[in-house]
Amino acid sequence: MAKVQETLLPGVGVRYEFTAGTGVRIGVISRFTGERDLLVFDSVDPDRCVLSIELDSDSAHTLIDLLGGSQVSQRLADLMTHVEGLAIEQLTVGEGSELAGRTLAESQVQRRTQASVIAVIRDGDAEAAPGADFRLEVGDLVVALGMPDAVATLAELLA
Amino acid sequence: MTLAAGEAPLALLEIGLILLGMGLLARLSARAGMSPIPLFLLVGLLLGRGGLVPVATVSEFIEIGADIGVVVLLLLLGLEYTGRELQQSMRENWVSGAVDTALNFTPGFVFGLALGFSFVRAVFLGGVTYVSSSGIIAKLLSDLGRMGNRETPAILSILVTEDLVMALYLPVVTGLVAGGPPFETAGTIVLAVAAVIVVIGIATRHGTRFTLLLLGRTRDPEIILLSVLGIALVVGAAGEYVNLSAAVAAFLIGIAISGDVARQARVVLAPIRDLFAAIFFVFFGLEIDPGEIPPVLALAVALAVITALTKYVTGWYASRRMGVGPYGRRRAGAALIVRGEFSIVIAQLGIGAGLDATLGSLAATYVLLLGIAGPIAARLVDRRAPRLPQLERPPV
Structure with a gap:
């Protein structure tokens, strides 16, 4: 599993980010309200997101499902x-x-x-x-x- | 309030028309990518004394609505952050917070003194120029898709420290305007500041237990809405009696409530805040005679230009401290420029304490200028097209 960097966004939630195998920097904001933002960072300016998609908790779960379940639940299932x-x-x-x-x-x-x-x-x-x-x-x-x-x-x- | 028999339908009509007009303006401003707050101020200016269509019947409703608006604004500001977030942010970012305070409080304060304001009035003007609009900024970051950007934690941490400084600033100024002998004033201030520190300390350690005590284990939105709002108003009223001001008391209640209840309270109370805060902005405009604006216009423009620059430097510096690159620093600086709801709250506290109207007209013009210019600056500062990461392909 890639190393996930965690940043607190006071009043908003927590941002997680990691570098995918292809070199693309991908992130997720987990908002306190339950929504998620899917992020893809810019290649020229690594501080900026080129893509920021707001997902309500329902869409987020659909996406998780399509991606094959979260790693944690996958491990529990393995166990x-x-x-x-x-x-x-x-x-x-x-x-x-x-x-x-x-x-x-x-x-x-x-x-x-x-x-x-x-x-x-x-x-x-x-x-x-x-x-x-x-x-x-x-x-x-x-x-x-x-x-x-x-x-x-x-x-x-x-x- | 008591209305004569024929006045009730008239009052409904007036309130309805005002809300309808504000809804229309909010729609227009949303389409233009602006905050509606400056437009609400304008509505108040146009409707109030010396304005185009003075409203008479509903002024009492608007006045009480405005009081509730201040309480709810500060309550939600307190709910926004947990005690832990406040402490952590303060530990890590107190330097940026101090730079922010020095750079943005000073211009207003010095301007006030130069204008011949009394010391206390100058302190109020300093507060007006100091605090950024966390409401407008949060909305702006979401709208521009910048919530995930690396400079965003720097922006948010500035807003958090401003929050905390407000928690100390508000009781101090309310102590100052209460007047009385210096010894008594000092006592009030020490008491108020101590209350703030104690509440934040308790909220960090025992927030969950305190919330449980107040609200039980309920998750019902209706119960949370009524209870939290009720508590904030009651404690706000109690705060007024001990010279702490309703705003500060509501803010402390917001901080003390924590966990899931706080998150849920934020969601259910947001529409209440939108309604009453809007009424508050209109009320603030109502109090001001539009004729008072031209004489202070040049001053307000100068103050706006100076404090836009100082805010820009603040954001630039805070994000550089966090290791953000040059583009991100510019975005952070520009995003923080906008002033809004809390500048008006501070000015209103000053007016409510009987400090004269130059403060009001100056603050209104100032917020009109930066409330409109701030979001535009934030948009314009970075218009480069996004570059999708190029994937490295293996040679064919």
Whole structure:
């Protein structure tokens, strides 16, 4: 994967850019509002875009699809086929879940379910490999890894 | 406000006609690739006292609408950036920010003193010439397809630092105009500045929790619209009582609200801002007698030319610091020239505090000039045809 350079655009979003194999500099602005801009930089003046296409989130997804899925989801898919029988699932912490408001250590998730919590996504921010003192909240998206019935047990606890 | 029996339909008619006229002007300006703000000012000038068709029935509505307009403008300015973005930008770009302040506040301030303005009035005029129009610039960058350009982070970082300087400037000037003994004034200013710093600090660390406390976990646009607007108006009113001004209080609320709610609030509140900000611009024009403009025209032109140059230098310098090439530096300089909504907000605060009308007519003429000339300069500065990258082909 090419080295992607990341620049914060305050109030707008984040701009990512990289040099494609042919020497063309390509970029994407990921706006906070969910829209994307597809960028191609000028060959004479590398600070300028010759092409800047605004995409609403629907068109952006269509384009991603046509290009063959994002690298991250492609890798996740690879991982799942390589490790046979292992399940990765995204589970939402429900209102009535006994795990809500408690840390992973307090609720002894790992011991009780045999499933691992590998990431928690809250308000769009990901906490990778949350520690034992990480406290789950209602609405958190829990990414869990384990044998299918272990993940199913965790899903019940989170519901 | 209370209207006599026959006046209600008349009021509706007047408001409707004004909005319709403004819609038409906005359409014309969009077609010409201009910002409608200068045209809204013109509408106010033509309708107000000494203008062509004075409006009488709806002036109270416009006045309250204008107050709401200021609150919403500053609320959305605060919502624009997260506390973290403000801190990071300030750490990395404080040099450019300081250059911006020195180059663009000074001309207005010195001009004011030279005109025989009092110290406080000169500080207001400095504020008018200092702040670029972040609204017009964001629109301009999108329209010209320059959002992805490398000079754009430099432009945006200048706007962010201006935002922060405004957060300190506004409470200081409101403290200054409140008057009273020097000791008391100093106290008000220290209190206001402390409030700003505390809010930004809290927003950076606990913004999410604070937002949760205020609004819960709701994602419903209607609830967010009503709650955020309500909070801003209530806190704005409270701000007025403690001499902090509604504008500053609304700005702080905007900064304190964070995360998804802030993003969503920006989307749902944008049309509200467009409506009430437009009313505010008209109101500002209404207050000014068009007859006051010719005497200050030469001054305004001189001030506009000088501060267009100083802004150009600011953008040129800030983008050079970020390693942008010569063309990009020119684009950054030209993009920053335009002044708009916040120059008018500052002038309005001055007028509201009883500082005389030369400030108003001068500021209005100044914004008319740079509000129109700025976007034109930004367009003209780089008209080279785009060059698509040539792909290297293997020899056949």
